[in-house]
Structure formats: C-alpha cells, structure tokens
Amino acid sequence: xxxxxxxxxxxxxxxxxxxxxxxxxxxxxxxxxxxxxxxxxxxxxxxxxxxxxxxxxxxxxxxxxxxxxxxxxxxxxxxxxxxxxxxxxxxxxxxxxxxxxxxxxxxxxxxxxxxxxxxxxxxxxxxxxxxxxxxxxxxxxxxxxxxxxxxxxxxxxxxxxxxxxxxxxxxxxxxxxxxxxxxxxxxxxxxxxxxxxxxxxxxxxxxxxxxxxxxxxxxxxxxxxxxxxxxxxxxxxxxxxxxxxxxxxxxxxxxxxxxxxxxxxxxxxxxxxxxxxxxxxxxxxxxxxxxxxxxxxxxxxxxxxxxxxxxxxxxxxxxxxxxxxxxxxxxxxxxxxxxxxxxxxxxxxxxxxxxxxxxxxxxxxxxxxxxxxxxxxxxxxxxxxxxxxxxxxxxxxxxxxxxxxxxxxxxxxxxxxxxxxxxxxxxxxx
Amino acid sequence: xxxxxxxxxxxxxxxxxxxxxxxxxxxxxxxxxxxxxxxxxxxxxxxxxxxxxxxxxxxxxxxxxxxxxxxxxxxxxxxxxxxxxxxxxxxxxxxxxxxxxxxxxxxxxxxxxxxxxxxxxxxxxxxxxxxxxxxxxxxxxxxxxxxxxxxxxxxxxxxxxxxxxxxxxxxxxxxxxxxxxxxxxxxxxxxxxxxxxxxxxxxxxxxxxxxxxxxxxxxxxxxxxxxxxxxxxxxxxxxxxxxxxxxxxxxxxxxxxxxxxxxxxxxxxxxxxxxxxxxxxxxxxxxxxxxxxxxxxxxxxxxxxxxxxxxxx
Numbered sequence: 001x002x003x004x005x006x007x008x009x010x011x012x013x014x015x016x017x018x019x020x021x022x023x024x025x026x027x028x029x030x031x032x033x034x035x036x037x038x039x040x041x042x043x044x045x046x047x048x049x050x051x052x053x054x055x056x057x058x059x060x061x062x063x064x065x066x067x068x069x070x071x072x073x074x075x076x077x078x079x080x081x082x083x084x085x086x087x088x089x090x091x092x093x094x095x096x097x098x099x100x101x102x103x104x105x106x107x108x109x110x111x112x113x114x115x116x117x118x119x120x121x122x123x124x125x126x127x128x129x130x131x132x133x134x135x136x137x138x139x140x141x142x143x144x145x146x147x148x149x150x151x152x153x154x155x156x157x158x159x160x161x162x163x164x165x166x167x168x169x170x171x172x173x174x175x176x177x178x179x180x181x182x183x184x185x186x187x188x189x190x191x192x193x194x195x196x197x198x199x200x201x202x203x204x205x206x207x208x209x210x211x212x213x214x215x216x217x218x219x220x221x222x223x224x225x226x227x228x229x230x231x232x233x234x235x236x237x238x239x240x241x242x243x244x245x246x247x248x249x250x251x252x253x254x255x256x257x258x259x260x261x262x263x264x265x266x267x268x269x270x271x272x273x274x275x276x277x278x279x280x281x282x283x284x285x286x287x288x289x290x291x292x293x294x295x296x297x298x299x300x301x302x303x304x305x306x307x308x309x310x311x312x313x314x315x316x317x318x319x320x321x322x323x324x325x326x327x328x329x330x331x332x333x334x335x336x337x338x339x340x341x342x343x344x345x346x347x348x349x350x351x352x353x354x355x356x357x358x359x360x361x362x363x364x365x366x367x368x369x370x371x372x373x374x375x376x377x378x379x380x381x382x383x384x385x386x387x388x389x390x391x392x393x394x395x396x397x398x399x400x401x402x403x404x405x406x407x408x409x410x411x412x413x414x415x416x417x418x419x420x421x422x423x424x425x426x427x428x429x430x
Numbered sequence: 431x432x433x434x435x436x437x438x439x440x441x442x443x444x445x446x447x448x449x450x451x452x453x454x455x456x457x458x459x460x461x462x463x464x465x466x467x468x469x470x471x472x473x474x475x476x477x478x479x480x481x482x483x484x485x486x487x488x489x490x491x492x493x494x495x496x497x498x499x500x501x502x503x504x505x506x507x508x509x510x511x512x513x514x515x516x517x518x519x520x521x522x523x524x525x526x527x528x529x530x531x532x533x534x535x536x537x538x539x540x541x542x543x544x545x546x547x548x549x550x551x552x553x554x555x556x557x558x559x560x561x562x563x564x565x566x567x568x569x570x571x572x573x574x575x576x577x578x579x580x581x582x583x584x585x586x587x588x589x590x591x592x593x594x595x596x597x598x599x600x601x602x603x604x605x606x607x608x609x610x611x612x613x614x615x616x617x618x619x620x621x622x623x624x625x626x627x628x629x630x631x632x633x634x635x636x637x638x639x640x641x642x643x644x645x646x647x648x649x650x651x652x653x654x655x656x657x658x659x660x661x662x663x664x665x666x667x668x669x670x671x672x673x674x675x676x677x678x679x680x681x682x683x684x685x686x687x688x689x690x691x692x693x694x695x696x697x698x699x700x701x702x703x704x705x706x707x708x709x710x711x712x713x714x715x716x717x718x719x720x721x722x723x724x725x726x727x728x729x730x731x732x733x734x735x736x737x738x739x740x741x742x743x
Contacts, residue, residue, distance in 0.1 A: 076487035097488035255573035
C-alpha cells in the first residue's frame with residue numbers, strides 16, 4: 001500500500017517521464033549523468049554495446065542536476081532504471097535500502113568474467129563499491145582530481161611547469177609561489193589573470209588539500225564513525241586552501257567567479273592552473289587556443305607524497321530490474337575489458353581497468369597532453385573518501401560550516417569544535 | 431384543494447427531470463471531486479499518516495508515534511533557524527508588498543491617458559515563472575557586473591555581495607519576493623479601489639481634502655477587507671516559499687543558513703535525506719502555524735469590522 005501510495009506521489013513529482021510508449025517497454029533503461037560533451041562520448045559507448053548486442057535495445061535516461069534525488073524518485077515510483085551510474089559517495093544509501101543488486105550473485109554464475117575482472121581491476125577502486133560484504137557496482141572510471149595548467153602562461157611568466165608524475169611532488173609553498181607569479185593585475189588593481197581556479201566543489205577541494213597534508217578524510221574509509229576535522233594537519237591543509245583567495249589573493253572568491261565560471265576562466269586563458277577531474281577534459285580539449293597539460297596536486301608540509309582521491313563512478317543493476325540478464329550484459333561490457341577499451345578510445349573517462357588505461361587507444365585520445373602519467377598513475381596514487389549512507393547529511397553540514405572558513409570570516413580551527421562533533425553525531429545515528 | 435392536489439400527476443413528471451438534472455450535475459462535478467480527492471485529500475491524509483512513521487520510500491514504514499514531532503521541536507537546531515528565517519522572510523515580504531501595492535494601486539486607479547499601458551507593465555511579473563524570475567535576478571545581483579551594483583556604484587556605493595554573503599542573502603531574497611508579490615496584491619487592491627463610490631471623493635474634495643488625505647481617510651478604510659485578504663494570502667505564500675529560494679540561493683538555502691527556510695528544510699529532508707516521515711511532520715507543523723495565523727487574522731478582522739459597525743450605529 002505504501003509503495004503504491006508513494007508511487008502516486010512520486011509519479012507526480014518525477015522530473016522526466018519514464019514511460020515513453022509501448023515500443024520502449026522492453027528496452028533496457030540506462031540512467032547516467034553527463035555534461036553535454038560527456039554525453040556525446042557516452043552515447044558512443046552505448047552504440048558500441050548495441051552493435052555487439054543487437055538483440056538488446058538500450059533506452060538512456062539522462063540525470064538532472066541531483067542524480068541521487070532523480071534516481072530515488074524513479075525507483076520509488078516503480079520505474080527503477082535497470083542499469084544505473086553509481087557514485088562513490090551516494091551508492092551506499094541505495095545499497096542499504098536494497099535498491100541495488102549485489103553483483104556477487106551475478107559474478108558467481110560467470111566465473112570467467114569474475115577472474116578477468118579481478119586480474120585487471122585496481123583493488124582500491126573495486127573495493128570502493130564493496131559495502132557490507134556485497135558488491136553493488138563495478139567501477140567504470142577513475143575520476144580523481146588533479147591540476148590542469150596553461151603551458152603558455154607558465155612559459156610566458158618563466159615559471160617551471162608543475163610535476164607531471166605522482167612520484168615527483170611539489171610543495172604547498174612552491175605551488176603558492178607559482179600561483180602568485182601567475183596572478184596578474186591591471187593598473188586599477190583588478191585581477192586580469194588568476195594563478196589558480198577551482199572547477200570542483202570548494203568544500204571537497206578544501207578537504208583534498210587537508211588530505212595532501214598527510215591526513216585521510218576518515219579512518220576507516222568504509223562506514224566511518226568519525227571524520228578528521230579535529231586533526232591539526234587536516235585543518236592546516238583546509239586553511240591553506242581557504243587562504244588562496246582570502247589571504248594570498250591568487251584565486252577568485254565566490255563573488256569574483258559569479259560573472260564567469262572558474263572553468264571558463266581557465267578555458268579563456270584568464271587562469272593559469274585549474275583544479276578538476278577528467279570530467280573537464282572534453283570541455284578543455286574543445287577550447288580554441290588553449291595549450292594545456294596536467295599535473296599532480298601539491299603536497300603540504302606534513303604530507304608524504306602527492307595524492308589524489310579515489311573519485312569513481314561505477315555501474316550498478318537495480319535489484320527490482322526485470323531485465324537483469326540484459327543489464328548484466330551491459331554492465332559486463334561497459335566495465336569489462338572490451339567496453340573499457342572503447343571508453344578509453346572515446347576519451348570519455350579514465351577507464352577503471354588497468355589494460356584499458358594503458359592501451360594505445362587511451363593514449364591516442366589524450367595525445368594533446370604530455371603528462372598522461374597523471375591519469376594512468378592516478379588510481380594507484382589516490383586515497384579513499386568516506387563511504388557512508390549518511391553522506392547527504394554530511395554534505396549539508398559541510399556546506400554550512402565550511403562556508404565561513406572559505407570566505408575567510410572564521411579560521412579553519414573553528415571546525416574542530418563546531419563541525420567535528422556534529423558530523424560524529426550524524427555518523428553515529430544516521 | 432391545493433394546487434398540488436389539482437395536478438397530482440405533475441409531481442412525478444417534475445421529479446423526473448429534476449432527478450436527471452441532479453444526476454448530470456453529479457456527473458459533471460465528479461471529475462473535479464475525483465481530482466480533489468486524489469490530488470488533495472489523499473496526499474493530505476497520507477502525509478498525516480506518514481508524519482507518524484519513519485519512511486524512506488524504499489523500506490516499509492515504521493510507526494514511531496509522535497517521535498518526528500518531538501525531534502523537530504526538541505532536538506533539531508535547524509528547525510528554529512528555519513522558523514526564524516521564514517518569519518523574517520514573511521515579514522520582509524508581506525509588509526513591503528502591502529505598502530508598495532497600495533501605492534501602486536492608488537496610482538493605477540487614476541483616470542489618466544495611457545493608464546492601461548502602465549497597468550499591463552505592472553502586471554507582467556505575475557506572468558513570469560518563479561524559476562525564470564530567480565535566474566534573471568541572479569544576473570541582477572551579480573557582485574561585480576550585476577545591474578543593481580552598477581546602479582549603486584553611480585551613487586558611490588561599493589559592490590554589495592548580494593547572494594554570496596549571508597548578511598545580504600535574505601535581503602536579496604525579500605527584494606525578489608516583493609517584486610513577485612506586488613502585481614497580485616495590486617490586482618486585488620485595484621479592483622477593490624474601483625469599487626469605492628466616486629461621490630465620497632467628490633464630497634471630500636468639496637470639504638477641501640487633498641489627494642493623500644482622500645487616500646488615507648476614504649480609500650484605505652473602504653478597502654480594508656481587500657487588504658486583509660492580501661495580507662492573509664501573502665503570508666501563506668511567503669510561509670511556503672521554496673522555488674524562489676531553491677533557484678536563487680541554492681538547494682541548501684545558503685549561503686550557510688542565511689536563507690534556510692521551512693520549505694527548503696522540508697524538501698531537503700524529503701528528497702536529499704529520504705526522510706519522508708520527518709518531512710511530513712514538518713509540513714503539518716507549517717500547516718498548523720499557518721492555520722493559527724490565518725484564524726487570528728480573520729478574528730481580528732471581524733472584531734474590527736464589528737467595532738466599526740457599532741461606531742457607525
């Protein structure tokens with residue numbers, strides 16, 4: 001009764017109609033999120049699957065701005081997409097609610113693929129989707145964060161380019177020096193070129209700087225009961241990130257990036273370095289007159305080596321799917337060696353499988369950059385982020401409490417007393 | 431012998447068409463009744479039922495009694511913040527809306543050449559969706575290149591971070607909300623003003639009353655019930671604010687908690703945290719607050735009307 005009642009409510013709230021006609025009723029539904037440039041490449045991967053499996057028709061469902069909300073409404077309304085893109089931060093909430101199928105049940109009947117996958121996977125990425133003993137998705141890509149830099153602006157300013165391998169680190173100080181030299185002001189004092197811009201979410205980026213000062217976000221990574229906002233080194237990294245715009249003035253504030261997004265500032269040559277993941281690659285590649293390369297993140301005084309984050313998305317199957325067999329074929333294709341090679345060739349993602357990321361096709365798709373080692377070595381030099389079903393509440397808390405720190409109206413040390421206990425409480429009683 | 435007795439066979443004949451008319455009446459009303467039952471009564475009853483449960487849309491609902499209400503009032507620090515923000519937003523919207531729309535309606539009530547054009551222009555925001563409005567105002571509030579700060583710059587005021595700084599975010603939200611609310615309030619007040627007899631103004635003019643005096647002593651008292659209606663409706667709309675805040679200030683009602691109103695809190699609990707029971711409890715608390723406010727306002731209005739009647743008598 002409740003599911004039916006919920007379905008009525010949810011159906012009226014659904015953002016996109018799910019049933020488009022009887023022709024599509026037996027098609028495999030595939031839910032994913034993508035920016036416009038990514039969507040083109042994603043459809044090429046779907047086409048490649050359909051060429052190999054002409055008997056399975058795929059209907060794509062493009063997510064709105066909030067993928068978790070979008071897919072929850074689909075599922076509550078009884079139209080759960082058969083195959084779903086799953087995000088490292090949010091999949092555990094769906095797994096806990098039995099929305100996602102434990103893929104171990106499918107692997108048990110497909111020993112050959114299981115062995116192939118085990119041999120070719122990066123363990124830390126594969127385990128990102130291992131929750132409470134179940135395997136709820138297979139990783140499809142590494143979407144960790146690194147630095148893009150404008151080669152021309154570095155050369156013009158006579159600044160040494162940042163390191164392009166994870167084994168070669170550069171310090172927070174060296175990064176700040178480069179950003180300072182590369183920040184240019186006109187005669188009125190207005191900034192005409194920023195040393196550094198951030199195309200990711202600022203509070204996530206702040207935590208990444210904390211992590212590069214030698215402290216993980218949480219310990220343990222899976223179902224943590226505590227995040228390290230009370231660790232002085234973690235806080236120091238967050239403060240360094242906040243100081244980039246408030247104290248050192250080498251990065252734009254929120255006000256200063258209202259007129260032009262930080263991604264656009266980089267693509268138009270008004271910023272020398274940009275923090276972001278591979279999801280920006282397609283956009284930057286299409287920018288005219290932009291000569292860019294990629295580099296590793298700077299390491300703080302208490303950090304040991306440059307690190308990225310295990311940002312990853314995977315593919316999951318809905319536990320309620322009536323087309324599990326077809327869904328399994330699709331997931332096997334997209335996360336297995338064949339599909340991953342196609343993904344590598346399209347340049348859509350950094351593939352999750354070792355064989356695909358080292359393939360000639362992937363290198364060819366990224367021939368515009370020299371430091372491809374940042375991508376190929378990324379998964380092995382990344383640290384995990386917390387996996388907990390309470391993540392949406394943690395994000396809301398961080399959004400509220402990191403705001404004053406990032407605006408410079410409160411020091412990062414305040415987070416220890418203000419944010420850490422609230423997060424602990426949410427993690428204890430989600 | 432009565433008339434009815436004289437024509438005993440007429441009664442059944444009259445009842446026939448009357449019954450048929452009643453049946454057709456019910457048939458015509460049925461679709462609307464069904465819509466009301468499905469889209470209003472059922473969700474209302476369902477949300478009341480859900481407010482006594484923990485439900486995440488996927489697992490079976492678990493009965494928790496009044497625990498959601500208790501936790502809302504006793505344990506959730508964000509409820510008081512959301513309530514305070516909602517009250518500030520409501521006052522910041524309703525008071526300026528009433529005064530501005532009174533003034534605008536007063537101006538539009540004049541018989542001057544081309545007034546129809548002005549009336550049309552004033553009513554344009556009524557036809558614009560809240561989302562479009564919020565997007566347009568985001569450009570207006572842009573700190574460095576927004577229209578508002580450019581205009582303020584002409585009079586020597588430094589750029590104000592309207593949507594970025596929590597100090598100004600609520601003020602900017604109220605400005606947009608007033609801009610959205612004024613046309614509707616103006617329509618109601620203008621209609622009421624056009625119903626005020628012209629001879630009262632003529633008599634006032636003969637007694638030497640100026641325009642402002644006529645407006646304050648004749649127009650405003652005679653459209654008091656319309657003003658009351660505008661206040662009640664505006665409070666209800668402001669209290670339920672969601673779409674404008676969501677687009678203008680983000681899904682969390684930011685920056686920080688500056689525009690975290692009850693509507694945003696409800697949406698966040700329902701669709702981000704999947705706590706539909708808690709969100710339903712919040713919806714019923716909002717309903718209760720609005721009900722009390724509306725009843726108090728109506729009673730005050732009736733008492734004032736009764737006092738006026740007594741004073742005239």
